[in-house]
Every structure is written in structure tokens, then in C-alpha cells.
Amino acid sequence: MATAALAQRRTKPRRWHLYVAAIAISLFILVPIYVIAVAAFTPRTVLNGFPKPLVPITISTDTMQAFLATRGVGQSVINSLIVGAMTLVMSLVLGTPAGYALARFAFRGRDSFQLLILLTRAFPIAILAVPLTVTSITWGLYDTLPAVAIVHTALALPTTVLITASIFISVPVDLEEAALTLGCTPLGAFTRVAMPLALPGLAAASIFTFVLSWNEVFASVILTVSNRTLPAQVLASLGDSPLPYRFAGGFALILPALIFIFFIRRYLFNMWGRVVR
């Protein structure tokens, strides 16, 4: 009672200001997204004019269509999807067992492995991308999608391991032990009990991996010449492309992020701790 009253007294005044602050921050985040969406759906003739309208007076897919019809763009979207899928599969196949091991086993070297995984974050992409590009030339992998997917997997794998570990930690170990007592093999306990329970979390982790790959540009642009991913395509043509092309490219790059974050918003919070009440 007493603490409740205290809390009341503490939170009552200045509440109003908190909402103003929260709405101001929301606007700071939303307005640029609104602007790029308006730009992407304003016809090119209007976009080339000045001043540009801030409300979509004439909505048209003209700008987006022209962007997608530009030589190389359509293929780069497909390439990005393929690279994303390859990265996702490779990091899950390699990372899930390691995450499970971290979550379920006490073994010598566990702490060192975890430290190693955390350390990988301190290394810039450039340090991987430059030598791997040189290597991929000698291996005949230069300008291929698997080469890009390998670099993306190297970037994503440490995170996949940590995220899957935290997902398996949240799956009660008792259930697996029960399965073992009832005659399941360890592998059976994993595939029949732990996996299904961890599946939604793993799906969320996969989406993270995909978005990481979809967004990565440094490695993609130096590893490829003709087999560009979408960000590499947009970056390489930034210097000599008209504004409507760039705006449409910006919107195309953001779109998956909006959709994916919406679908995994629940897991976003699960992954980093409890949700705000």
C-alpha cells in the first residue's frame, strides 16, 4: 500500500511531458520513413520538379517500376534473396549445434569459446572482406553468390550461436530429461522435444540473419562485379544515377526491414530480456 502510494505520487506529475517526449522520438523515427515512401511512390516527373510535394498528391508506381526495370536491378533483388537464404541455412546448420552445446553442456573450454565468439564482434567487415576477396579470386569463387554468402555467414555465425544458446536456455531442460528417462535417445530428445519448442525462436533468429545479409554492403560490393546484391547494386550506381532511382532503391532496401521487424517484434524482446509490462 505504502509503496503503491509512493509510486503514485512519483509518477503522477510530469506524465504529460513523458508522452510528448515519446511522441517526438516516434516522429523522428517515422517521418524519414514516410518521406522515402512518398518519394518512392511519386511519379518521376514530379520528383524531378522542385519544390517536391510532401503529401502524395499523385500516387504512382512509376518510379518503383522504372527502378526495377533498370538493367541489373531485378536480378540483384533475386541475388539478394538467394544470398540471404544461403546465409540463413549455413548459419543455422553450423550455429544451432554450437548454441545447443553452450546451453546444455558444462565442458572445459566453454568459457573460452564464448569469449572467442564475443571477440569476433571487435573485428571490422573490411578485415574479412578484403582478404576473402583476394582468396576468392584464386579459388574461382570471385563474383559468385556463394562467396558473398560465406562472408555473410562468417559475420552472422557468432550472433547465431549466441542467440540460439539463449533460445535453448529458455527451453526447460526438464522436458528433455523426461524424454531421456522415457527412453528417448539424446538426439531424439533434441529433435522431438527441444527443437519444436525452440522453433519460433529459431525462426526469429533466421529472420535476423536474413536481414543482416540483405543489408550488408561492403563485402558484397567488393566481392562481385556482375552478380550484384541489391545494396551493392544501389551503392555502385549511386554516383551516376538520377535521384528518383536512388529514392526507389532506398525504399526497396527498407521495405523488408519494416515487414520483418513487424513479424518478429515479439521475439525481439524475448531475445534481449523481458518485455516492458
Added chain:
Amino acid sequence: MQGEIAAAPPAAREHDLAAPPIGRGRRRQVVPYALLAPSVLFLLVFFAWPMVQALILAVQDTNGAWSLAPVERMVNDLRFGEAIKNTLLFAAVVIPLQTILALAMALLLMAGLRGAGAFLYLWAIPLGVSDLASGVVWLSIFTDRGYINSILVSLGLSESGIPFLSYENPVSLFMCAAIAELWRATSIVMVILLSGLQVIPKDYGEAAEVFGATAWQRFRHVTLPLLRPSLQVALILRTILAFQVFAVVIALAGRQLPVLAEAAYQFYYTIRSPNTAAAYALLIMFLSLGFTVVYLRLLRVRDAELGR
């Protein structure tokens, strides 16, 4: 960009000590190593080895003979000094602002506002936005015939708009890139700090309040010290990523605002000199490692302070 989406979840660290053992007995002891082997092997080949190779590349000439030519070429490059200055200055401007904003956002979410869930979703959106996309978004706003100038001219506040992104306005160019980074990369700091705030026991603040501490005193002497581990993680991650700033600068400024990662890219892509690009990559790496050590020292988390 990249790793930013998914920082090491502090949840995983909390559980470090409590490794629930399924494996017992000697036969089981092989299992965890077998499970780790594929990822360790992959990281050795595609993470550790490239780093060694970068080191080798940086001290070889184009024919593969040992030489300091790449390093000399980097240091003597006309844009080298500016690239270092801009990269450090960029981190120095963006990171403090970002940390304060993220802290405010996290505290707002903890304040029990109505619709906190919706705010959290909105504020998390930039987690999925790349630095290239962010650069293009803010380009549409700041470019000469962009949306801010459209407003200024429509309202009659300016004759033909302000050239925010002109190389003649290096300060405004720099600030535009900083705003784009602030917009894109504050979410990750917020998420890390928010998860740190959530594990702070409520009793401490309430106890301080009983003894008459003001809201500011509670924040300064209770919340902030307890938040130190999360701040450490967030600052290290953000600094490492700030040293890699790249596409946002290219999208907004072209080559007008040299930074280290952009110089590495230009040397590889335009000048076709992988050796000098590797030297730049190494420089970024040493800077990142150096600052990580500094943060670990400065923000050392003493167990006694945590009351554990």
C-alpha cells in the same frame, strides 16, 4: 549495419554461470565438442585465416615480396589524415548523443507509459535498416532539391534552398551524416540499455526514495552505476561500428567526406590496390581493439559495486 541488428544478447551472459548439464559421464563429454566443431572450423577458415591474410597483405608489395609499401601508401595518401580525423570525430559526436538519446528512450519505456509496446516497436524499426538505406533516406531529405529545401522554399523562408550537402559546407555535411547515423543506430543502444534496466531490482530505487533521494539522485547514484555493464556493452559495440561507418557517408557525401572504411573501399574498388585496402582494414581493427580495451578499463565493473 551488419552485426548491429543482433548484439550479444545479455540474456546469454546472465546464464553463463548456470550451465545446466545434460551431459554426464565420460562418453557425453565428446558430444559438446562435436557440436562446436563445425562452427569453430568455419570461423577458423573464414574468420581467423582472413585476418592473418590481411596482416600479410598489408606488408607485401603487388608482386608478393615483403615491403611496407602498402602502409606507406596509406599514410602518404592525401585523404589519410582527413579520413582519420573524420572517423574519430564522427564517433566522438555520434556516440555520446546516441547514448543519451538511447538512455532517454529506454527510461521512457520503463516509465510505464500507455502504449509502451507500440513505442518499442516503432523505435526498434531502425534495427533492420542498413546504413546505405539510411544514407539514401536522409539524402532525400537533405539534398539540394530535397524535402527540407522543398519546405523552406514553399514557405518562402529561402530563395532556392540551402546546400546542406555541398563540399563548401563541410560542417553541415558532417552533421547530416551524424543525424542519419543517430536515426539508424540508436535503436540497438536502446535495446541493450533497456534489457540492462530490466534486471535492476526495483527495491534499490525505492529504498533511495524512502531516504529522500530526488529522481535525479536516484538516477545518478542508483540506476546509472547498476547500468554500467550494459553501458559498457553498448559503447564497445557502437564504437566498433562507428569506426566502420561507410555507406551512409558515400550516399550523402560521395567522396567529399573521407572516412577510413570508405578509403579502404576506394583503394580496393577504384584504385585496385588490395594491399593498401588491407592496411586500412588493419588500422580500423587496431583502432577498434584499442578503444575496446580503453572502455573495459574505464568502465570496469567491480563486483562489490553490484552488491554481489
